[in-house]
Amino acid sequence: MDILVVSPEAGNWEAPSPLVTAVNRMTDAFGRAGANVLTCSPFYKDHLMHVENYECIFQGVERLQGKPFEVWKSKSDPLHTYIFNEDYFGRPHVYGPPHSVPYGDNHRRFAFLASAALSYAIETKVNYTAILGHEWGGALAGALTHTVYQNEFGNVPFFFTIHNITYDFHVGSGEIDAIGLPREDYNMDGYEFWGKVSLLKAGICYAHKVLFPSPGYRDAMLNTNLPGGLSGFLSHNADKLIGVQFGVSYQVWDFNAQDKLPIKEAKHKAKETLAKKLGSNFGNKLVLYVHLDEEAGNTSETLATVLSDITKLDVFIVVGLSPEHPEWNYFNDVSKQYPDTMKVLELTPNFESISTLRGALAGSDVLFAANLREPSSSIILKALACGTLPLTGFNVGVASSLDDYAPETAGNANAFLVEDANAPHLMLRRLKDALHVYQNEVADWDKAVVNAYSGFHYEWDRTISKYLLILGELGL
Template sequence: MRVLQVSAELFPLLKTGGLADVAGALPAALAAAGAEPRLLVPGFPALRAALVQECAVAPVALPWSEGRAALLRGRLPGFAQAVYLLDAPGLFDRPGNPYADASGSAYADNHRRFALLGLAAARLAEGVDASWRPDIVHAHDWHAGLACAHVAASRARQRSTAKTVFTVHNLAYQGLFPAGQFGELGLPAEHYAVEGLEFYGQVSFIKAGLHFADAITTVSPTYAREIQTAEQGCGLDGLLRHRSAALHGILNGVDYRIWSPAADAAIAAPYGADDIAGKAACKAALQRECGLAVSAEAPLFGVVSRLTEQKGLPLVLQGLDDLVAAGGQLVILGAGDARLETEFAAAAARHPDRVALRSGMDEGLAHRIYAGIDVVLVPSRFEPCGLTQLYGLSYGALPLVHRVGGLADTVIDCTLEDLDAGSATGFVFDAYTLDAYCRALRRAFVLWQRPACWARVRAAAMRQRLGWDTAAARYVDLYADLLHG
């Protein structure tokens, strides 16, 4: 079966979050599972510059008057699959963040930029490339949500028979635009309705995916249940309950070609579950790199994250003095909320040999942090899947997590019975409160004082295999059901 994956980001060429990791790893896993995937990405500078062996496929008519756009086909480094790139310089040829300007303000024409991405997906589903036509269009997150609406419109005009799958990576990011911009999306007028894109008087790109897709997936089984509730449904829980038969929770995976301490060129020394010696060298190297006191005895905690309230970072800040007082160290890598960044910077100034902040996102440093830390903190208020804890498991950095979404699906708490069974892999707390978080933190310190127990839990964590093969098999089964159902 031919599957077109549509994503705004693609690791390692363009990444602002976990969406890029998924889009970068899933195609190869789908190919190994028997599908024939290709990618469609916007012509952002990093992607456009990397495209080789390119050829023109077809122009893409714009729903507005000015500008030009065309579909190109070519290859990107590291990808065996062919890639379609939507070349529209007036929309995508902008430096820096793909979604916002240098001040952090979302581009005023984002509705046009990502409507055109969906329209290009529909044109491919209609067969504008005579050599390859997808059976399935698989759209990822709100940026690609209109692909499902445009394909539905093509099917109504009997120009396409493709089925659509829409994957929600984070329901909180919805792609909301003023109703007056609907006319620039290239969709039939009747699509602006409650049974369509209309959402409390606005246009919702994510609702387009949820309403028009033939199947909906999200990135963990628990999150699939949570988004059907008022608490985590972000105003779309009624629609998701209505479409519950089409909703599937498929857990994200880890690309162990990239995220394995045994073969990671970015870290100080290789190591694995059966030969852990190199982790001590990675810890010491990280402590030196970040200006922390070099101490094997101090448990080293880490945060690799967007600095947002969603990620539970207020809890980390509120519990930071307790962490330091108990003898721990903390390294933070991230960017986002200016207030959070300022508060972490102040904590680093108060405890210069115990707390380090590195602003921005640095892929190599992220690898060195996972390799060097003992505990990765992921106390998110909500978390669709989370890749941070999965990378932590692979690198023997025990996750400390709030029991939500994919965190609940992937980390087993160090209860007495799970310690005895050898299945414990981290520290889990239930209530999103400072007290519950600090209790989990204390459990981490208690286990740290028992090196043999710590070593057993770390080995169990590192032996977890949460690769993309399982997820890809689920997706292929879902595609087959859509095509033959």
């Protein structure tokens, strides 16, 4: 099977974004499954590692805007193909300066990316089975197969992966022709959004199937009142929407892969290591890890509401966040008030933070994750890979794959779930339940840890096997 992939971010980045990580893992898994994948993304010289190892292997002119493009490759990065045009991708930022207005021509930049990728795909002489676009930056690949590339790709199905539905780019209707959209579909049932063009809706409009990063996220999108009439549009296209759980790389997140100790011994060792790193003494307390990043949703607010109550329990709280987080000073101040109960773990946006996070998860007993905004809930999968039980809501993306603890389900349990993770009192009550099991039902607790660590594995290969099954069901 030959698949063309178009993504606004992918490849060998120095500091991979969540989108880069997901696309890279999927590309790797497609390869392991025997698929031939051409993954095209912009050649961002300021973001890639070892730029000096790349060389231009092809020069051409794409059809949509008539602009020249270059294709760059590296022997050390064989699975990725990069598209370059100095005007569009020679800029220091991907979408625009941080915390500022995005580049005003982003729609043209990523229409160019899709057009150049399709142009290069023609040059490879490969008969592609499917085209896969990621996020709004890869959405226009589907539309272009209905316009300027219809002769070559008109019969090739387009699959659109939405990693996070809150990300979109809107542009005036005067740009419709410039980005290769069929003008007749500029309406509420097409890609029109409050009098503008929505690239996200365009991706959905021309997709055979729309893939979300978890079944729970797909269901939530159909049952959430999204702004601007988007809810009705999704409901109208419900038959297209499929939730496929994104995986995690166990080579990265399995803390015990090298030592292969019995899980109880491995957790004890990891807890000692974390305590030493923090300069703390956990004693016999349940260690509760709280991860605060841009995908943490209302976790910070929920924790703050019940923090005083938690400090009165036999619980040690570890809050992981970066100094740039708006609540950095608050949680540091609280940790100084309760030095025997709480510590802040500094996270930095680099490879070292992966090791730090893995160590924090492995050394903790419970992950406190209230109303995650991250659609794939990967922090929960990472916790499970570290034998750490998630305390979260039934409505998080991955919850349908979790087994809630109850005395009668103790043999299968791997999580503590609540009806509404936005409700601080429910999270506190369930934490008390977890603490009771930890202290008084030791056999149940140990079994739940084994279930989390050994019984629940969701590799990227499993994700891609479902992608390929979806393609196969269409006769591809």
